[in-house]
Amino acid sequence: MTAIAPDELGLDGYLDCDRRYQLIASPTPLGTASAAPLMVIDCQPEANSPLQSLQSAWLETPALNPTTHPLAAGVPPEAYPYLALQADYFPAIPELHHAWRTPQRTLLLIEDRTIWLPLSMGWIAIDEPLQHIQWLFETTLLWQALAPWQGQATLLNPARLTLNENSLLCLTQIDAVGCQSPLPLQVLGQMWQTMLSRGQELPLNVQTLVNDLVEGTVTDIKHVQDTLAEAAQDYPLPGFEGAAPQWVDDAEADGFAPAAESDLAIASPTVADDRDLEPDTAFDTQELPEDDGTGLIEAPTMILPMKLAHLDDAGQSHVGQQRRHNEDWFFTQTQLHKVGGPQGTVLRAKGLYILCDGMGGHASGEVASQLAVRTLREYLTQHWSGDRLPDQDTLSQAVVAANQAIFDINQSNATSGVGRMGTTLVMVLVHNLDMAVVHVGDSRLYSYSKRLGLRQLTLDHEVGQREINRGVEPALAYARPDAYQLTQALGPRSKEDLVPSIAYHEITEDTLLVLCSDGLSDNDLLERHANSNIADLLSSKANLPSGAAQLIDLANEKNGHDNITTILVRIKLQPDMTSMVD
Numbered sequence: 001m002t003a004i005a006p007d008e009l010g011l012d013g014y015l016d017c018d019r020r021y022q023l024i025a026s027p028t029p030l031g032t033a034s035a036a037p038l039m040v041i042d043c044q045p046e047a048n049s050p051l052q053s054l055q056s057a058w059l060e061t062p063a064l065n066p067t068t069h070p071l072a073a074g075v076p077p078e079a080y081p082y083l084a085l086q087a088d089y090f091p092a093i094p095e096l097h098h099a100w101r102t103p104q105r106t107l108l109l110i111e112d113r114t115i116w117l118p119l120s121m122g123w124i125a126i127d128e129p130l131q132h133i134q135w136l137f138e139t140t141l142l143w144q145a146l147a148p149w150q151g152q153a154t155l156l157n158p159a160r161l162t163l164n165e166n167s168l169l170c171l172t173q174i175d176a177v178g179c180q181s182p183l184p185l186q187v188l189g190q191m192w193q194t195m196l197s198r199g200q201e202l203p204l205n206v207q208t209l210v211n212d213l214v215e216g217t218v219t220d221i222k223h224v225q226d227t228l229a230e231a232a233q234d235y236p237l238p239g240f241e242g243a244a245p246q247w248v249d250d251a252e253a254d255g256f257a258p259a260a261e262s263d264l265a266i267a268s269p270t271v272a273d274d275r276d277l278e279p280d281t282a283f284d285t286q287e288l289p290e291d292d293g294t295g296l297i298e299a300p301t302m303i304l305p306m307k308l309a310h311l312d313d314a315g316q317s318h319v320g321q322q323r324r325h326n327e328d329w330f331f332t333q334t335q336l337h338k339v340g341g342p343q344g345t346v347l348r349a350k351g352l353y354i355l356c357d358g359m360g361g362h363a364s365g366e367v368a369s370q371l372a373v374r375t376l377r378e379y380l381t382q383h384w385s386g387d388r389l390p391d392q393d394t395l396s397q398a399v400v401a402a403n404q405a406i407f408d409i410n411q412s413n414a415t416s417g418v419g420r421m422g423t424t425l426v427m428v429l430v431h432n433l434d435m436a437v438v439h440v441g442d443s444r445l446y447s448y449s450k451r452l453g454l455r456q457l458t459l460d461h462e463v464g465q466r467e468i469n470r471g472v473e474p475a476l477a478y479a480r481p482d483a484y485q486l487t488q489a490l491g492p493r494s495k496e497d498l499v500p501s502i503a504y505h506e507i508t509e510d511t512l513l514v515l516c517s518d519g520l521s522d523n524d525l526l527e528r529h530a531n532s533n534i535a536d537l538l539s540s541k542a543n544l545p546s547g548a549a550q551l552i553d554l555a556n557e558k559n560g561h562d563n564i565t566t567i568l569v570r571i572k573l574q575p576d577m578t579s580m581v582d
Contacts, residue, residue: 020044021098021109037173040109042097046532050098051075051083059087059451075099076106081149081174089145090450092138092170113172119161123195129202130232131167134575136192136206137228138169140221147182151175156183156191165540166309166574185221189213203231306508307576308432311336311349314544315567318552320519321560327358327365327423328517328565331373351430352380353567357443357517359489360421368406368423368491375402376427389429389436392502399425399438399490399500406491422491425500426458426515428569433507440488440500444521446514448538454530458501461488512538513569519562520555529554537568544568 015021024041049055054071058064066072066080075083082096094111101107117125123132139155146152154160154175162170192210196202209227212218313334319326330353337348356372358365379398384390390398402425410420424441437445442460459465464483468474477483488499512534514526526534533554537547548568555564 015040015107016100020047037114039112048531051079051096055083055086055096058083062087074101076101076108078106078176079108081146081151081176082108082110084149085145087451089142091164091168092142093145094171094173108173110173113162113170116162116164116170116172118158119163119169120158120195122163122167124198126167132195132202133206133228133232135169137225137232138575139188139192140225140228142169142171143185143188144221146174149174149176152183152188156187166572168575184216185213185219185224186216189218203234206231305576306433306573308347308349308571309574310347310540310572311351311430311570312544313351313353313567313569314548315353315355315565316545316548316552317563317565318556320563321556323563325366326563327360327369328356328519328563329358329366329369329373329423330355330515330565330567331377332567332569334569348432349430351428351569352377352384353428353430353513353515353569355426355443355515355517355565355567356490357424357441357519357563357565358421359423364421365423367409368421371405371409372402372423372425372490375405376425380429384429387431389431389434389504395429395436395438395502396500399440400495400498403490403495403498407494410491420492422489424486424517425490428513428515430507430569430571433571433573435505435507435513437503437505438500440490440498441486442484442521443515443517446516446521446526448512448514448530448534449509450538451509454527454534457503457505461501462486507571507573510538510573511571513567513571514551515567515569516551517563517565519559519564520551520566522559522562525555525558526551538570540570540572544570 012019013023015023020043021040022043024039054069054075057069057071062084064072064084066075066077066083076099079096079099082093082099085093086095094113097109097111099106099108119135123135143152143155146154151174154171154173157175160172160175162172164170189210189212193214196207196210201207205227209218209224213224218224311334313332315330315332317326317328317330332354333352335350339346339348354373354376356369358367358369360368376398379401380390383394383398406422424443425439426443426445427438428445429436429438437457439445439458440461442462443458444460445457446454447457448454459469462483463480463485464474464478466487467477467480467483490498514534516526520526533547533551536542537544548566551566551568552564
């Protein structure tokens with residue numbers, strides 16, 4: 001690699017004429033030969049990546065041909081594998097922010113992973129045979145993925161192999177070579193042989209496999225994967241041999257770099273944009289169908305089986321700018337059971353998250369929302385004790401009980417019409433990697449993930465949405481004067497008129513759940529600010545209470561007409577090697 005010469009830079013060291021990417025650090029003096037990457041800062045971090053449209057097109061059409069696609073015009077071929085493999089192999093494949101050619105070189109601006117733990121160090125520091133087998137298995141997946149892009153040589157370079165915070169094998173960059181045919185598995189075996197010389201001895205069948213690879217007698221990657229998966233079964237999960245786990249409440253409350261010939265640019269975020277290196281999970285992104293509130297959502301097909309790595313939550317509420325009292329109420333409870341042993345850690349989780357937005361004027365709305373939360377908590381304490389989520393009938397009866405508690409007060413007070421108090425409801429129950437969603441009214445649940453972005457998982461129970469469900473055009477449906485009138489709420493009517501939406505979901509990737517009242521969701525506020533106020537909260541390094549407070553501040557600034565409440569639930573996953581047997 002040749003370093004960037006001073007005459008290639010614009011004013012103040014910018015790499016581009018738009019003055020967005022500024023060179024901030026060079027490991028060697030400019031103008032000298034160097035194989036080290038250059039550090040670049042994105043001076044416009046709020047702007048989208050110039051490759052966003054192309055990346056989106058590639059996610060939607062995995063067979064996209066970059067040589068003929070109009071969005072790929074001007075994109076250097078060195079960028080193709082980053083774009084092509086993002087859907088199935090993030091975070092193993094680093095994000096590509098931008099790529100272009102100059103008369104002197106090709107520049108790729110990729111995510112900065114220089115501070116991540118190198119695999120060579122992790123292999124020694126995490127001296128666990130099961131973890132080592134997992135890394136070997138992940139290497140085979142990347143070996144297959146990189147073959148069509150002549151990038152397999154990347155896996156032979158220890159400097160390119162690193163670990164994210166979930167101990168998933170990742171690459172710092174992709175080294176493309178001119179060879180058009182895939183490399184033989186023999187060279188991978190030679191690299192593994194070097195790695196196995198450090199740390200504990202692996203099972204005999206793994207050692208034999210590596211020797212066979214080196215000798216060239218094993219040439220089928222599927223055979224390699226099957227052998228590794230079978231070896232992993234020799235290491236049982238820790239714990240769970242005895243009694244049922246005792247649950248303990250854990251919580252109850254409310255960059256880039258340039259590449260020369262090709263120049264690889266590791267771009268660093270601005271100081272004000274303190275985003276970290278996103279740990280995500282590798283899976284195949286099939287678009288999830290819309291949740292109609294009637295049942296299961298089909299989950300994407302996993303490349304690696306996953307297990308729970310961490311779960312935390314935060315909730316906050318504010319009266320808003322125009323209301324005199326707060327009629328919202330919420331409850332969060334996260335219970336974690338963690339069992340560790342020589343072969344790893346198993347984390348089990350059970351979480352209950354309830355948010356209600358009361359209505360009825362004076363103190364009635366506040367009474368309704370608090371009563372609903374209390375009734376739901378008490379009902380589920382009695383009826384959710386098994387090692388699975390409650391079934392749909394149990395959840396329906398919980399909602400009926402909350403409705404009846406409010407309805408009885410309305411009846412005893414002989415109130416009618418708008419004088420009857422009531423409340424909306426959005427409730428999430430989490431059991432390990434499964435969750436149930438219950439909702440009534442216009443309080444919402446959103447999910448955010450790296451692959452799918454921000455998605456609304458509930459549909460508002462209001463007149464406008466009802467008309468859309470009947471086939472009316474949205475513009476006409478919401479032109480009605482009663483478009484935002486609720487069609488469902490807890491309390492105003494008897495149980496015969498109550499139809500809660502209940503759905504079950506499988507969690508298959510790192511996910512941030514956002515429960516919120518309409519004071520936060522009105523005017524598409526979350527959709528418009530997902531990149532600036534939600535995306536970074538998926539990172540384990542982000543502080544969830546601070547993130548919730550920032551969302552409240554945003555709603556007060558942009559909306560402010562109503563009470564504002566949100567609950568954030570962050571669910572982090574990691575590969576589960578013990579599940580990798582046919």
